[in-house]
Amino acid sequence: MSDSDRDYYWEQVRQQHRQKPPEEPKRSWRMLVKPLLWLLIPLLLLAAGTGLWRNPASHAWLQERWVLLQARLGMAPGGTPSAPVASPYSDSPRTLAECIKPGNVIDDEVRACVKGYRPKTW
Structure with a gap:
């Protein structure tokens, strides 16, 4: 065995016992999806709610549903009969x-x- 081979061998043995510095974790685009969804979904819900709130037709629908719910619960608003008159x-x-x-x-x-x-x- 030559001196260079011997030195190479021992250098390899020494490197095996040394601790390697930790590598930086590789950032993948998949790691960004979850935080992006946590941001996007509430924003989309807020935008949809704002669009519905500004639409006058949705106010009429909401008022109609609210009156119907109150009637079903027996809490009809004052001034309106709770049940319509039965007809044939x-x-x-x-x-x-x-x-x-x-x-x-x-x-x-x-x-x-x-x-x-x-x-x-x-």
């Missing part, structure tokens, strides 16, 4: 047995009665 043409459906004609006849009048479009007159 209520849109509430009925069973076929309630509306069927004598002789088990089913025609357009019976279908309209089942759907609540006309009263039973037979």
